[in-house]
Amino acid sequence: MDNLPLDAETKALEAPHDHKDELRLWLRLLTCTTLVETEIRGRLRVQFEVTLPRFDLMAQLEKAPDGMALGEVSRRMMVSNGNVTGLVDRLVENGHVARRALPADKRVQVISLTPEGRSEFARMAIEHEAWIAEMFAGVSPRKVGMLLDLLGDLKRSVRKAIEDPT
Amino acid sequence: MDNLPLDAETKALEAPHDHKDELRLWLRLLTCTTLVETEIRGRLRVQFEVTLPRFDLMAQLEKAPDGMALGEVSRRMMVSNGNVTGLVDRLVENGHVARRALPADKRVQVISLTPEGRSEFARMAIEHEAWIAEMFAGVSPRKVGMLLDLLGDLKRSVRKAIEDPT
DNA sequence: ACAAAATACTTTGGATATGAACTAATTTGG
């Protein structure tokens, strides 16, 4: 009934683990993200009367002083084009963002922070960084470094699985 | 102009790092989560015509054979009460979930999977686990274990920061 | 007992989000 040696060898070679740990890891990753995101969302709303998606969009623009095409924003934020259109509409309306058509290619809308948007973002970004530091304070710098590395591996793995036809 | 020894000691004692790594870690965490979430959402839609929030809710109910109060679902999913109300409405409508009032406390709505909901979820859960395994395949089991530990630390740190008045 | 506080959920109004269909502008192939 039992031919243990063969089984053991098969086991060792074929790495039979059942992926429960991977599933647990995914759920834990999601929990961490949701916890941080919910807290940040609330603080941004209370202290700056801004939503998280708007803050994220402004953060993208801060890194591009010469402005950025909507499609580029959409790719970087990993959200749909239609989503960005609406987000930008509201940010233009409240004066944080300016949009201009590119003369060379009239399909392209380039957006950038207005001076008011830039200074408002600067205020928010300082607080935002402090909030993250506070929430991550219980993890040593060494462990933060390890997490950066390991999540880098994870990111590569996920991207590969998504892009490859398999 | 420079009293280096003092500065150096102060530096060492007061942990002078500037939290840039923590910020990078947060952004990387968010990227990983978004990548996985977007892919899972798409596959659930194409292969099972179900949305991710509905899948998540059904996953909660699967773990509670005797049903669960709406508030408990809301807490576990970390979403608002009103959100759950609408989600359950639609899941009841399509026959995956049943709701009943608790006789002992008429405020409480207990929901549970219907037989159809349970078998449909079983089909989806098998695929779902395989998708995660596929996406995480590039990370060794050892690193998966390390990530589980480190994200456990992170989760505790974030929870502490959120709950404590500081 | 019973008014006040707390609890469980629903409703409401507004902001995200998506995918698909659509419009306008540019590139490409022949």
Added chain:
DNA sequence: CCAAATTAGTTCATATCCAAAGTATTTTGT
């Protein structure tokens, strides 16, 4: 050149999502 394909955004319908206000029910304090 110019029709066909591509590209960049917008619009549309629908589904989340939240915070705040509202409703019904139960518990509490006295």
